[in-house]
Amino acid sequence: MSDKYPPIVNGKSVYDLESGKYLKMWQGPQHPGVTGNMSLELIISGDQIVDCKTHVGYLHRGFEKLMERRRYINCFPIVCRICVPEPDTNEYLFAAAMEDLMGIEVPERAKWLRTLNMELSRLASFLMWIGGQSGAFGHGTVAQWALAHRDFVLDLFEEWTGARIYHMYTTPGGVRGGTPEGWDNHVERVLQGVEKFLTEVNHVMFNNAVFKSRAVGLGIIAPDMIDRFGVVGPVARGSGIVRDTRKDNPYLIYDQLDFNIETETAGDVYARAMVRWKEMHQAISLIRQIIKRMPRTGPLHITLPNVLHLKVPAGETYVRAESTRGEYGYYMVSDGTIYPRKITVRGPSYSHAMALLEHLAVGVNIADTHGLMLSLHTYPPEIER
Amino acid sequence: MKQLDTELSKQFTLSDYVEQRPELAFVTVEKQQLVPLLTYLRDTKKYTHLVTLTAVDWLEVNQFQLTYLLHNYETHTDIGIRVKLDRDNPVMETIHHLWEQARVYQRELHEMFGIDFPGSPGVEEPMILEGWQGPPVMRRDFDTAKYSLETYDHRKRDTREPEIYMKEKLYPED
Amino acid sequence: MKLKDILSPFYVWKRAFEKPYSINTLTELRPGSPTYRGFHKNDVSKCIGCGSCAEICQNITIDMVPVSETKDGDSGLRPRFDYGLCCWCALCVDICPTGSLTMSNAYTWVEEGLDKDVRETYCFTPGVDEKHWENEELGYHRPDEYELLHLNRLPMPHLPTEERITSFIEMVKGYSREQAVKEADRCIQCGICTATCPAHMNIPAYIKAIREDNIEEGLRIMYETNPLPGVCGRVCTRRCEDVCALSHRGEAISIRWLKRYLSDSVEGEKYNQILASEIKPQNKTVAIIGAGPGGLSAAYYLLKMGYSVEIFEQNKAAGGMLRYGIPEYRLPYDAMDKDINYIVSLGAKLHYNTKVGKDISFDELHARFDSVFISTGLFEASKLAIEGETLPGVLYGLNFLEDVTHGKIPELGKKVLVIGGGNVAMDAARTARRLGADVVVIYRRREIDMPADHEEIEEGYEENIEFHFQAIPMKIEQTADNRLEFIWGNAEMKQLEEGKRPVPVMIEGSRESIIADTIISAVGQSTNYHWMEGEAIANIKFGKWTIEADRWGKSSDPKVFVGGDIFNRVADAISAIADGHRSARAIDSFLQSQTE
C-alpha cells in the first residue's frame, strides 16, 4: 500500500509515468460526471487516484475585467451570469455592496422579497445539486425527479420575475416588482411537491445500500481542515462546524426568521448530503415563513440618482451572503467615478474545487471522484468568473 | 474594530484605517510586516478564515493594492489588510503556508495581474487562460474591448447619436 | 448493511402509478408567463428615438437607425435590436422615457445557419419590421412601483403670491447649487432639445457641466450659441422643454432654470476671463440697427470674429423688447445688463437715442459700413379694429409696458381689461395687477390655445387674474360715468379645415359686456419700414411685412442682412438670438469674400 503513492517532494508528488505504474487520466471538461466545465487531471495507480489536479478556465469570461468598464447599472445584468444555477446571490450581493458604499437603505418590503428570492433560488440550486449527486452514484431516477422539481421552481421564478434562469430581479435600490396575484398558491403547491420528493429521496437515496456504501466514509473533511482550506457552508457544516452567514452576520431579514443551523458530524459525502437535505427542508420552511409574514404593500424600490451617470462614493467594502455552497462575497472598490474600480467575487467553489478537492481526491477510487466533487457542490463558472 | 487597530498599531506600522461598517474595517500595512501580521491575526486574534485575496490596480499612482480579507468566526468581524506594491516590480511574500487555498489565489493573481509570489506551489502555471500571449489581463492598461474588437469578428455597428443625426438631417448648415 | 437499506429503494416503484412530470406535447409551445421577458416590441408612434435604450444597453445590442415616419420632437431614429448581443435584461424597457418599448412573451426564434450570416438575420427594428409577436399583449412591462428615471422636476422656489402682486421683485428665486446639480442629474442626454432650440444650444453639454459642477465650462458652452444666457435663462420660450424626452411620462428638465443657474453663478466681471478667446482683428465694419436680442447676438459674434461693430438704438438703453416689453419681475434689469455689458465690453459701439431715418439716414449707414444688419423688431402694436378703439383709456400692451419701464406709470383705475392671449397680454395683465388693479383677460380661443406660457397663465390665476375665453371683441363704448364698456360675443370652436387648429366662430346673437376703467389691447405686433428711404434701398426687395431674405438673413442687397422678429415671425428672444448668430456668420463669409 505504501509504495502505491509516489513520493512527495516540495509539496508536489513526483511520479514517473514511464514506469508503467502510474497512468495519467483526464476527466472533463467533456465528461458526463463533471459538473459544468472543469477538468481533473488524475494520476491513477490501479483504480485509485494518487494525485489530482483541478483545471479550470473553460468558462472564463473575465467578469471582473468587464465590470471595470461598465457603469454600475450595467453590471447588474452581468453579475447573475457569474453563477448560472444560483444567480440571485450575485444579484443581491452586487446590489448590497453598492448600497453599502452609497449609504442607501432599501425599503422593508424589498428586503423581504430579496430574502424570498434568495431562498427560492437556494432551493432550486439544491435540487440541481441533488440531481447531480444522485446521478454520480448511479441513481438516475432521483436526478430525473430532482430536475423536474427544479423546473417547477423555475416556473415560479418565471411567473414572478419574468425569466427562468437569469432573473435579474434584485436591482440596486430594491427589487423589480412585487409578486403576482395568486402566485403564493403556486408556491405552496410546488413546495408540497418538493417536500414529497424529499421524503422519497430519503427512501430511495439516503436509505439505499448502494449510496450508503459508496458515500459513507468518502472524502472525509476533518474539523481542523476547515480553516486551513477555507471551507464554508454545508461542506463545513457536514463536519460539525456550526457556522452560517445568515445567523452569524445576519443580512436582509434573516434575523427575523426562525431557523436553526443544520449540521452533521461525520464530515463525509453522506453527511454533507444529509446537511443539504435538511437545508432544503429549511429553505421550504423559510419560504413559507416569508410568504406568510412579508408586507404586501409599500415601496419596492428607491429611485437612485440617474443611473446613466451614477457615481458611487470612493471607498471599499465587502458583503457576504450564504449561498448553497456557503459564504459568497463581493469585494467592491470604488474610486468615485461612474465605473467600479474593482469588483472581486469570492465564490465558495473557488477554494473547494481547487485546493480542497485536490487534497481529498487522493486515495479515492476513480468511480467515486464525481460523487466527491459533487458533494463539495462546486459550480465552475464562479471559480473562474 | 478601532480597538483592534490600536492594539495592532503597537506592533505593526499601520495606516489608512477605515471602518466601513461596525464589523468590517480596512487597514494598510507595510509590505514587510504583512506575513507576521497575518500570522498574528490568525493565531492570536482568531482571524482564522482567509475570505479572499485580491488585487486592485491603481494605475495612476503606479501601485498594486493587495487586499487580504480575514474573518473572525467568534466575533464575526472582518478585517481587510491592504498592502501596496510597486507596479513595476510586483513581488510579494507567499502565504500558502498559512492557508492552503492561498496558493490558488496567488496563482490567479500571478496570471491575471502578473504579481509574483516566489515559493508558492505552482504559481507559474497558467490557471485560467490558455495560450495567452498578451499582457496580464486584469491590469488596467489592458483594454479588453479594444482587444476583442481587433481580434474577433464583430458585426459592424450602424448606430447614430440622436443629437448628431438630427443636426445632419435638420440643420446641416448651422 | 441493513435489510431496510436494500428494500427501501424499491419505494421508487410507487411512482409508476403516479402522473408523470412530463409536459404533454412537445410540439406545442407553452406560452411565456404574463411578465416574461421575451422579444421586444416598440410602439413606434410613441417612440421619439431618444436613444436612451441604446445608451443604457451594455451589450451594444441597440443601434439607432433612421425611419421614414417622424413627428415633432422625434429624432427620426428607432432602436434596432441585435439578438446576437441581447441579454434580455430589460433595462431598455425600464428606462424608456416614453414607455413605448416593451417586451412580449414570445421566446422562440430559430434560424438555419449554414447558408447565411445569421447575425444580420437576428437584427430587427421592433415596430417597423413585422414580427409575429407584434400584437402580443402579455410580456414584460415596467412595473409601476419600479422607476429608473426621476420624472418630477425639482420645484423652483417662487415668491409667495401675496408678495408677488405688490412688487416688481423677480418672482423666481433660482436654484441653489444642490438643487441645480440634482435637477441636472435627471437629464438623460438624448439631445433632442438641441435640434428644437432655434439657436441649437448644446443643452446636454451644459447640463452635464452643471452636473459635474464645472460652471465655467458650462458658461463657455452656452456662449458658443447664445450670448444672452442670463436673459434666456429667465424668459426663453423654451421649446426645448416641450420636446424633452422626460416630458412624455413626467416633467421636462428645467432647462431654462438650469441655464439661469449657470449664468447667475458667475460674476459678470469674470466673463472676460472665462470666455477669453483669441480675436483676430478684421479691417471691416458692420452697422447694426436695433439693440435687441438679434442685434446684440450678431454684435457679439461679429466682435468675436474681429469686426468692429456699431449699434444704432432709438431708445436710451439696449435690450429692445427684452427691456421694454418684458416686465421687471420676470427679467430684472440687472440680469439683462450683465449680459449686455459683457457684449459692450468686447468693444461694441452703441449709439443710443439714435433713430435711423431720423437722426442718421439709412443711406449714410449703407455707405459708411461694409455691411448692415437690420433687426428693428416688431415695435408697432396691432389694432383691434373695432369701434371705440380710439377712446381715451384704451391702451396698447406694448406701449403700456414700455411706459412702465420708463417709469411713466399711467392712471389705470380700479379695473383693467386685457385683450389677447399672448405673452405680451399676460405681461400687461400681471403688470397691471402689480400696479393695484383688478385684471380681466379676454381671449378669443380656449385656454389650451393660448400662445402664452402655460406657467404664466397658472401664475396669473394664482394672482387672482380673471379669464374669459372664447370671447370675440365687438366694440368699446364710453359709459356715462366716463368708464369704458367692452362688448363681446361668445364663440364656439369649429374645425373648419382638416389638420389646422380650430377657429372661433361667433355664436349668433350672443352679447356680453363688462365695464372697466382701462382696456389694454395686446393682440399682436407688427413693424414698418418707413424709416428706410433713399438710394440705398434700391436693391432691397420688400415682402408684405418683411424684407425678403434667405435663411441666412441675407437680403437681395448683398450688404444688407436682416434678423430678429421682423425676419423669423416666431418673434421670441431665442429665435432672434439664433438669427443674429446665423447672420453674423453670413456677414463674415460675405466680408471675407469681399477681401479676396
Next chain:
Amino acid sequence: MTDIDKIHDSLEAKPEPADTETNNNTEREWRKDEKTLTNSELSLEEQDWFCDARPQPVKPAWGPIEKFYNWARSHSLWILAFGTGCGAIELRPLVTARYDISRLGMQPRPTPRQASVFMIGGYVSIKTLKRIVRSYEQMQGPKFVVAVCSCAINGGMYWDSYNTIKRIDHYIPVDVYVTGCMPRPEAVIAGFTKLKELIMAGKAEGQNLYAEKFDWYKANQKQVIKDWNMPDYNW
C-alpha cells in the same frame, strides 16, 4: 459607446484568414500533397502517431436510400453531453422528466463517438473552443451543430471580453441557431425540430461544409487558439 464606435471605424475590414501555413519541414516533403495535413505544430515523433488525412465530403446515396437514411438520422439524434457555456443549464431539464426529449428520439451521450448533435450552449471561451473543435472532429458523421443563446451568434453580453469568441460559425459549421438568453427549453426543442426538418430535407450538410472549407475553418481556429498542440484533424 462612442469610443467603441471609433475603434470600430478604425478597424478596416478584416482580410479573410490566409490558407493553412505551408510546412517548412523538408524532411516531410512527401506529406505535402492535397490529401494530407502537415500537423506542423506537432513534433516529428507525434506526427507519426496521428493520422494526417483530411476530412472528405460525403456524397449522398441514391435518392430513396438517402431519404431513408435522413429519416432515420432525424429520428435518432444523440446529443453530446458537453455543456460549453451557460446554455448547458437548460440541457438538463431537456433530458430529464419534465421535457423528456427522448420522446423525440434524442438523448445525451457521454462521448463524441456516439453523438450526432453538438449543442453549443452560448459563449465559448478560447480554452473551450479548443475542446469543442476536438470533440466536433471526433464525432462520427453525419453530425450536426445546434447553437443556442445569443452569445453564439454575435458574442452576446461578452462582446468585449478578451477570452470568448464572438461567432461560433467561423470555427465549426452551425446548422441551426436559437436565440435567447437563456432560450427556454421549448425554444431549444423548436431548434431541434427545425434541425430534424433540415435533415429530412437533406439540407443539414454542415459536416460536408466543414470538409470543403476545411482550410478556412482551420485557419480561423488557429488564429484564436494560440497554443495549438494537437493534430490538425482529430478523428
